[in-house]
Every structure is written in C-alpha cells, then in structure tokens.
Amino acid sequence: MVPDSATPDKSAPESKSDSRTPSKVSREAPCTHCDLPTPYVGENPPHPLFCCNGCRGAYELIQGWGLDSYYDLRDQANGERNRMPEATDKGRFDSFDDPEFLGLSTPKQQSDGLQSAQLAVHGLHCAACAWLIENAAQQTEGWNTARVHLGDHTLRVMFDPATCSLSGIARLLHRLGYELAPITKQPDAHFRKENRRLLTQIAIAGFCAANAMWIAVALYAGDASGVAAEHRLLLRLMGTGLGLIAVAVPGRTFFRGAFAALRTWTPHMDLPVALGLSVGTVTGTVNAISGRGDVYFDSLAVLVFFLLVGRWIQFHQQHRAAKAVDLLLRITPAHANRIAADNTTDWVLVDTLRPDDQIRVAAGESLPADGIIAAGNTTLDRSLLTGESQPVAAQTGDEVSAGTLNLSRSIDVTVRAVGSESRIGRVMQSVESAMAERTPIVQLADAIGGWFVVIVTLLAIAALVIWSGEGWGLAAGHATALLIVACPCALALATPLAIAVSLGRAAKRKILIRDGASLQLLASKGILWFDKTGTLTEGRSRAQVLYGPETALSDAAAVERDCSHPIASAIERECLLQGLTPPDDAELLVVETGGVQGVCEGRQIVVGNIPFLTSKGIVCSAEILAAVDASLQIAATPIVIAVDGVATTVLGLSDPLRQQAAETVATLQRRGWQVGILSGDHPAIVAAVAQQIGIPLELAHGGLLPADKLERVRQPQSMITVMIGDGANDAAALAAADVGIAVRGGAEVSLQAAPIFIASGRLTSIVELIRGSSATSKLIRTTFAVSLSYNLFAVGFALAGWISPLLAAVLMPLSSISVLSLTLAWPTFRSP
Template identity: 30%
Template structure:
C-alpha cells in the first residue's frame, strides 16, 4: 500500500473503561506494520486507523492485536481514499448507527444488572446491620450464636452479585495479565480483596463458634466484608450506568442528525402514480414528491414546484431558503408551504447529512494535542495506584494498626482513584463541542483543529465572498467617447461582454449580467488568457475588430486594473498628467482620456467600487465599475471579534482605495487591510504574521483561497458544505453567514476551557482523594474514607467530567432560539390572478425574498406569508406588484 493510497478503517472496541485501556489498545495496534495513525476514543468505544505504507495489514491482525490487549474489536467500516477528505464512501455498516445501537444496548444491560444487584444486596445489607441495630432475624439464624450461619448466608447472597458483575473481574484480570492494568483491575482488586477477607473472617467465625469463643466470633462478624463488597459493586455499577447514560447524551447531536432523515418517501413512478416506500429503497434518478411540512428524504434537485425550505438541520440558519426548479435540496431539511418534485441524486450514506454525522464522529475519534497529557499519565497510573495501595497496607501494619484498618485503607485507595476521569476529560468535551458546532452549522474536522482555533490571535479574512456577498453588480459604465461614433455605451458594453465571456471571475459574471440586461449580444473571441493579478486578454482577428467596431489595426483586447492599463499604454499611474512616448521619455499629455479615466477610477474606488479598464494594445476603450456589497452582518461580526481581543486583517486584490473604503464600512482600520495582492501575496502576508509569533486563522470561500487556507494554523471555509471546501479547510462553515465565524471561535474557546476544567478536576481529585483514602490525614485530623465512600467518590468524579462537558450543549442557544421567534405571518389579498400560472408567479416572487415562505390560494385570491424581521411588509407588496398584480 503506497503512501498515496491510504485507507481509513474504523472498529468498535469493547471492554474499555478508562484511559489506561485506551492507551494500551493504541500502543499495541500502533506496533502493527502498515498502521500509520491510530486514534482510540474511550467515549465512543471506537478505534480509527489510517492504513498506509509499504506493508498492508489484515483486519484479522488488527482484531488480534486488540484482543491481545485484553479487549474485543469489531470492524465497523472502511473508508477508501485519502484520509480525512470527508468525501469517502462507507463500504461497511454506517459507524454512527452501529455505535448508537451498541451504546443503547450497553446502557440497558448496565441498568438491568444494577437493579438485580441492588435487589440481591438489600437482604445482605439487612443481615449485616441486624446485629448492630437489633433488627429481628429468623430463629435458625440466631440459634447457637448464629454468627457463622449469618456469615455463610451473606456469602451465598454475594455470589450472584459477583456473577452479575463478572465483567469487572474478567476485564480487570485480562488487562492485568496482558501487562496493562485498568480501572477494572482496581475494582477487581478492591472488591475481590473484600470478598477474600470476608471468606477468611467467615472461617474464623465458624472456628470460634465451634470452640465456644463467642468474643472472637463476634469480632470477626463485625468485620465481615461481604456486604461491603456487594455495596461496592452496586455503587460502581450505578456509577457506570449513570456514566454510560451521560456519555450517551454527549453523542446526542450525531443521533439527532441521523434521526432527522425521514424513514419513508413518496416515489413517483414512470406512470405518474405515487407510492410510499422506505427511504432506503430510493436510488439516484428516482423522482420523489415532498409535500408541505415534510422532510426531504434525499439529496437532489427540484424539477417542479416552488417553496421555501428550512435548512437549519444542516446550516443552523433558521430562516427558510427559497427553492425553485434547478435548485438543490438536501436530506432532512423541511419543505415549506409549496409541494416540490425532486430528482434524486444521493441517498443514504452519500447524503450531506450523513457526511456531517460522519465528520462529527471522526472528530470524536481524533486526538487533540492537549489529550497527550492524560495519555502520558494513563499508561502508568494504575500500576502506581496499586503500588500506593500496597505501601498503604504495609505502612499501617508496621505502625501497629489493625489488619482491618490497614486493609480498608488499601482497598479505599484502589477504589477511589479514577483514571476514567482522565480518559474522558478531553474526548467528552470535544464530542459535545463538535456536536453543538454541527447544530450551529460549524463542522470541525479534527480535535487538533478545534484546539488550534482556540489559541488563534489573528484572524485573516478574504474580502470577496467572505466579508462581502460575493455577488458584484455593475454600478458605472464609462466608455471613451472619442473612440465611438454613436451609441458609445451599447457598443462598448458589447466589446466588454465579448471579452468577459471567456472569464470565470465573479466580476466577469457581473459585467455579463449587466450586458445581457442591456441587450448587448457578446461575440466569441476564442481563447481568453488570464493575466494573474492583473486581468485578462484575447487576441483579435481583423474580422472581429471590424464586427465589434474596434480601432482599425487592433490585435489584442484586454481588461484589468490600472497597473495593466499603464503598463500596456505607457501611462504613468502616479502622475496622470504625463505619458511616456515610445522612446521611454516623458512628454506632454497625449491622451486626456486616460488621465480622466485614472482620476475617475480613484474617485470610484473611494466609494468601495472595483474598476475594470478595457483597452487594446494602443487605445483606451472605457471603464466599468463594479461593487460587491458587504454582508449585512459583517460589521457586527467584525465588532464582536475586535471586542474579544482578536487582531483582524482583510486581504484583497482590489486597489488600496477600494479596499480601505469597504474596510471603513466594516469597522476595519487602514492598517488592518492588505490590498492589491497577487495570488501568492496572500500566503506571504500570513507567513509574515506567523513570523511575528501570531497564530493565524484564515477565513475564505474554500475554492479560491486553498493555498492561504493551508498556510494558516487553521483554515475556515465558507463553502456552504461544498466538497472543495471540505477538502481544503480544517473547519467548514455551512451557513453563508459570518455569525458562524464568531460561533466557531467562541465555541472553540469554550470547548478548550471546558477541557482544561475537566483535566484540572481529574488531576486535583486524584491528588486529594488518594492521600485521603490512604489515611494520610487520619493521625492529625482524624479524617478517613471507607472503601464504600471511595467507590462513590470515584463514580461521582467521572460524572462530574461528563456533566461539565454537557454544558457546551447550551452554547449560543438563546440567539438561535430568538431567530425563530422573529418570524411573522400575514395574509394579503391579491387582485388580477386569473389562472394557476398567475398564482405561481406571485408565489415565486414572494418566495424569492430572503427567508420568506409563501403560499397562494388562487380561488380565495390570497397569499399567506411567513417572513422574518429583515423583510418589511412594503417589500412583500412590492414583490407582488412587480410581478404584475395588485394588493388590496
């Protein structure tokens, strides 16, 4: 298997209970040839492998390596292709679904064992407390002293509890035999020691009663530890049950994502008949009908109908998006008030919602660098605890304490120590944070990226399509009147459109849209060459020159910035009153049109407009000004990030004046703007910031900014979930809304603050609890913990870590809940509609407004409309009147 051909394989690992288990599995599997990366997640019970290198490794070898570590393994899926590209295809069972079933089964089984253990423990507790509290007992238990009979009955009652909880002993013993003791090893040693001591005490009771030594029999009866062993197992099982339930809540976001996909769909057969079928039976190419209020069952394209679709499941954006013929719809989104006919493109594990769920699960399986602290400790934590327990036992015995006191101190040390909290501290917070991020439309590709984001000091934004709408429009057309005899603007527009037809730049689209609206018909020029950082150009034939009305003798047509204009026509950009002659010496002005154009361009740039100059190799033809409006929320988000202490920078290829004007509107200072950049210059700006010691995040569209996204410590792509964005960036922002940027940085900071809190608690707990259990403070303060209290504290420690992480589920909730409440409803009476075509036009016009969801009743002559605060009633009325109808 070559380094370029790597496969990602996922396994479910059974039996892991603490960080030591996780470290052992990772260490043993990493030794296998052909394994280049191993991530083991204690929280989800999953192991994620990246296989590559010269030697291939079979699935059976991986499973055997896990089994040699003392655990079980089961193949979940194999993802073919380059690792981590987010576009791989599952060729086995969907990991999320399999893991969820295993989690649910585990919680149910653990709960049943706890209930049965508790019921069996209660009579044992009664027997243990009866003599101390004077509780009544049957006569056969008190005849002849009865201590031996009572002890024997307690032993018999503890046996089924030991059997029910045998997984602790099997797992703990197996881990110890493999040289990697785990939390279950500590539980096994603690409870097993209690049972063995109880058996020893029982023999002493029987012997004492046989010899008539009632005092000795009474002494050992009070120290029978069968009820303590039973209580320890019941408490630990309760803790594990609660922990499993709490951990399951941390994966709730993934389950909710997958549960959003509908189970059935309305498939339209070739004869037009609708059949309700399981969604799993749908195939690409099938046609499905989605009625108002239904969830979309597939990824596909609308082939008939108009509606507004709630895409909050994917993007976190609560405002519905207008959909019409040709528009894409995604699985799990909710159709609005209009019926849609959709052609199926992707189903099941190929859909966007499944890709999002996979990505969240991959994050949970990845390791953040901060987790290495716990990893280093977990490998030797359990052996050290066992050593401390033995030292505790020895020291108390040598100090003259009773065997019972020394034994209880050692058992308390074994049971109170908690490597579980260490193992859970990082993955549980990352899982909850990544899940919450997915709900907000922020997809994190790895724990490492999330940690890097939390430490960023400088945020660099690409301007076009990120801080601005990315939909430039033409605002000014200024032809050189001296070149054209008549109808200068129309002729010039045709020339400009002919050249821009061969370009894919967003500014070219703006020129072409404007020309089309003006009725200008472009002429194909053949191959158009891109001039990086400057513009475009095309060679001209004599026929094309004549047809477009260009100056006779022209051989090349170009469009670009002032630098390209001046370099081509010999003008001095810094002194518009001077041009250079062909010999390169200065002379008086020969072309007043160029001087006027440069002066005009400077004025337009101060209005935030980008100017395109059009010219041949010898003649200036005119200019077109284009403006890309800032996103409505850009200024607000820039202000928020400034307030949080981030340094900001905007990068653009626009001329300095244009960039400064846009930046001023957004709240950016001139020194926070880098303009007139060539494609390679953006990477240089990021490198320069990094050289100053800053950790840099780059926010771009994920398509044109790939090099600079890769150069930054963290790349965030506003790619609306496109494959190219998922391929390039570390974090994908599914919403076309800059609030998602603020959410990403805020969530990253909160997540890693949460991890640090968890790690502090895990370390602090063990540093305090182990000495307390060992009796270090007993001589001076008289404080000591019993084994039962130690077991309870151990369980509570893990629950604290999980509960603390679950707080991340509330991040950003109030703002998004508020957005939903801002939707208003109105019914308007529309006159002039006479047929379904008319009502369709009105409905389409209304649904084209952002966030508007409308349905038109032709018979009643009304339009029922839901709309957000950002849309006014006047805009609704204007949309209807523009469509050719009246509102009463």
C-alpha cells in the same frame, strides 16, 4: 452412580430385577439455574431441570424480569468446561474477514495500501478502555491505528492487510475482554444489548447485596442478643459465599479489565478497583474461615452493586452525548415518503431506502437522499453543499443531493445514495472523524490519567503499610477504599467528550469542523486575516459607468458573454440594468490576467485594468486616468474599456460590504484579536474598506497574489494565525494558517482546504465560532479542575481513614457523572 467399568459393591443388596428398562435409569445433568449436578430419569434431561424449589423460583423470577441473559454470563464464568473449542472459536473470528458478514464494516482500501474499518465494540465503559485498545494497536504488528469513540461505542481501525487481519484484531480484543461486531444502520440496537447486559449484572449484584445485608443484620443483632457459635459460623460462611458470587460473576468485569491492562502494560481504571476487591475478598474469606476478625461480604456485594450502577449511569450519559453529536441526523431528515408500485406513499426510515426506490419530497422539505428527479420541476437551496447563495432551478432528469432544501413544489426522486454514501454523508464523515482524534490536550489528559492509576496504586500500598500497625483488617479496608474511590476516568473523559459535544452543536449551527485541535487554538488570542472579496464584501460586484459613452458597456458585455469571471457577470448585469442590448455579433479572443480582448461587430474591444491595456499598447488619456483615480477614491475597482485602440470608458467596479462586517471586526477586536486584510484587490480600495470597518491601515494589504498571501500567513508569528477566505481561491493560505476558516464555496471543496467551514455564510458565525471555542476551553479546564479536586480530596480522606469501602463505591462514579453532566449543560455553541 457407579461408572460402567467399575466393579459393583458386593455388600450392596441385590436388585430384585436385572431387567431394568433404560427409562428408569438414574442419570445426572446440570441444574438449569445453579449448574450443580441434578439427577433425572430418562434418556434425555428435561428442560428446565432444577435441583430444588429454590432454583425453580429463582429461574422463574429471572425469566419474569426478562433477564435470561444471566445464564449466558454464568456460562462464560464457568471456565474451561464451557470454553468454545479452538476450531469453533477460530471459525467465529474468521468471519471478520468475510465482507458478507461485515456489511457496513467492510474494510475500505486507502491510498497508502492500508485498510480502514469501523466496528461496534461491546464491553466499553470508560476512557480507560479506549487507552487499552489504542495501546494494543501500538503493540500489534500491522495494526497501525485504533480510534475509540466512546459516545456510540465504535472503533475505527487502520491496518496493513499484508501483515494483519480484521479477524486477528477481533481475536486479540476478545482476549482483552472486548467483543467486536459489525456496525448496523440501527445503532440503538447495540445500545439496547449493552444496556441489557449491564442491567443483568446489576440484578445479580443487587440480589447478592440484598441477601448479604440481611445476613449481616442477623449477625449484628446476634452481637446484642447472643447467637450460637455454630450458627454464627454458618451465617458468616453463607454471607461470604454471597460476596464471592458478587465478585466472581458480575464483578468479574473489573478483573477482566485489570488482566487486560497487565497484559498490555497499560494503566486502566479497573486495575485499582480489581486490587481493592481482591484485598477485601482475601481478607474477608480468611476471617470467615478462621472465625476471627471482620468479614467484608456485605460490603463487597454492595460495593460491586454500586460500582456497576455508576457504570450504567455513565453509559447512559455517554449515549446521550452521542445523540448530541449525531451530525447527519441534524442535517438530513430521518424519514422519507416512499412511493410504492401502486403509486401510494408511506413514511419509512431513511435507513431502509435502497437504490432505485422512489420518494416524494414536498415543498419546504429537505431531501433525505442523493438521487435523480423522476418527476416535477422546482427550485433548490444548495448552499450547504455548493455555496450557491441563490436558489437554483431543477427539473426532471437533474441530479439532486441529500441536505438540499426543496423550495417550490413537490418532486419525485429516484434514490441513488443514502446516509454515509451520499455527498453530505461523506462531508459529515470528515467532521465526525475529528471527534475521535487525539488532540494535544487530549493526549495530555490520557498521560495524566495513566500516571494517576500508577500513583493511586502506590498510595494504596502506602496506606496498607501505614495502617498495618492498627491491624490487617483495618489496613486492608483503608487500602481498598483508596483504590476504589480514585477515578482517573473523568480526567481522560473530560476533553474528548467536550470536543465531541461542541463539534456536534457547531454543526447544528452550520459551522462544520473537521479538526478538534482548531477549537483549542481558537480559544487563544492571535492575528486573524480576512480575504476581502466575497468574505468582507457581498461577492456580487456592480459595474457603474464613471466616464465615457455607455455604448462601450454593451460592447464589453457582448465580448464577455462567454466569460465566467465575476467582472464579466457584473458588466452584463449593469448592461441589463441600463436597458442596453449587447450585440449578437461578438467573439471573445483572449482571456488573460487583468483583462480580455475580443471583436464586436468588427470593432476591436479590450476590457481590463491599466496594466493590461498598457501591455496591449493602448495609451490612456488624462481624462481616463482622472476617472481611474476617482474610482479608487470611492473604493471601486477601475476597469477601462478601449474600442479600436482608444480608451473611451471607465467603469467603477464596487462590491458592497456585508452588513455584519464592521460589527464582526469590532467584536473580534474586543475579544483580543488583531484583525487584518489580505486581498488581491487594489491597495487603495483595500485601505478604504479597512477604514470603513475599523481595521488599522498597517494590517490592510492589497494587490497580493495567492503566493503573496501564502507568504504573509507563513511569516513567523508568536501568536496564532487564522486565515478567513474563499474555500477555493485562498486554498493555499487557508491550509498554511494555524487555523483556516472558509466562508464561501461548497462544503466538499472548503473542508479540503480548511479545517473549518462556515456553511451559513454569515460573518457573525465567526464570532459564534470564537465564542464557542472559548466556552469549550473553559469547559475542559472546569471539568479538569472538578475531577482533580475530587480525586485529591477523595484520596486524602481515604489515606486518613475517613472513607469506608462502601462509601468509596458510592463516591467513585460521582467524578465521571459530574463531568458528563457539566459537559451536556455547558453553553457551548448556543445562542447568547
């Protein structure tokens, strides 16, 4: 077709008519399948438009498979012709600064002026991608941190909005080959989209590989039966073309990763793979054109196919691991019984609930959302959130929280918050954040993986030089095999995946861990300090009259009626057990450390320990002091009651030991831990408890104030220091220890004071925690050994020339797959 501005060729025959209608003008448009110029007649090109029946058949086959996204991938590979105009591109990324577009990914303001956001990432396939993105953050002004979570392909960023924007981060990652998107309440949608993309690439690579192999068979058969030179050259060129398509279209994902690594000077697994494909492609193409030497088109196509299949398997395994650590789904139900306007109910996904929706929660079910009881009275088990060991009554108008268990009868609840916005959701976020943290051993693995890529690249150059004497083709093949068979991904994947899966399994057993480094520390041996009251003991004291009239007990109960101290509760319970009725005419006047003072029916009542009574000028008789000593001998805390300035009664305050206390201490000691007690209770009582459960007396310290406990924990130690106690009362000591473990209180308070919270309240869970930490440590060492052994043998065999590029492509995914399989099968935090 001649351009309108050109002069017609006068030698051409004249048209019979110059009055051609526009409908018969021949024009050109790209073929729908192959994109080559294709003539058509008419004003607008038909769709679909094909240059030949072969393209029509291929198009119908791809559409039938449901792989029509192939054409989007093809258009992206066509270069500048299909590139999005800069203005449109800019507009697309600017939407990342719009809260309406971001939805759940809208940045949240932090106390230090920074903003944090969590987004989905498309294009992640291994730990090397995490290195690349996190390294890009370190080199970008205003972008403080990036934490990649491979399990669910999400990215948490922390940035300074004054110097950096979310749109700028999205634009930068687009240049590196990764696409950001807002997270949704249906994470499987992201998985399905990424799965579809990978399958499309595999289909294209498989098509090229199958046809290239058939051509290779024809050439090999031709070596035996004879084939014309021109036909041989044609077959070689056709096969090379298929190999080039496989490398350029589905294989371009490796080159994008390699170019991104070069831009940021970050070692990336795709770098040696891209180098290997480049060496094979250049060598094979030169040989095909020259007609001499081997061509690698069949190996290249099959190589890309196997590499992508391995990547797809790894992607599925990571998704399975992500399911294993979906903490919130393990604690709250996935469905709710929503009440419609006509009072009918239907089961819906919890994610679809909105504020002011009404749901019905039957007896025995967990609450799926925070809310207010709209109808019904019941009792609730709130132990996970509040630490209350006993069920509590709840009635219409009371607030209730997701994760609590409805015990008695059905209730209707008006929804206030769902998912991550609920109380339990906020707790789970603090636990899940530990999975993305880079613990010291993870940082070591990342460093080893980075150096490994550099070393492998240098070894490949060495292989090229060593084998160059045997011919360029052979040397290129061995270098390509070495570059492809080495897999640093498993080194970097082993540790974070093991920690993430362990944290998820621990959460299922009601052991909440918000710091992955704690698992690493607990795998070693050290000294473990227990608080006594409420930790080794039940935490529910009983006040027994050891000396004096019981009437003083009712006076003390009356004075302490408005006091919330555990001793006051114990006195009140004992008064009820004895059938005594505390007088109504009583007033609490003074509450101090060590005791209280008040008035009951005109009598002055003082209740407390000996130092407190002495401070009030009350002198204790020899009988009273003897009763105090008797109380200490039976491991009971002595409380003295004085009436009108005369000490008359001695109470023995006893707190029964937990049933598992002695067994837990013995198990920990057998595992190599030193076990001690740090308590504020009387030293004689602490010593008696230590003797009962097998703790050496030199490690049993009583009469300690919170500051004394803190000082003991901070004392320089050559071993790991672990503190186990109440999440509120022992907050300072829990925070100062190498590892703090809270066993009482609610999850919200305890996880602020200590990195680990035993939500079950059982002492045996501490043994589970220690055992699970050791199993996690063994898993990390095992996966490290497997990965290193594989790479040492694989690189050695490649240097020796025993591995072909095709075999290298088959072997390369085995390292990552073995690490993933070992991690999921390893018995971490499972019942022995």
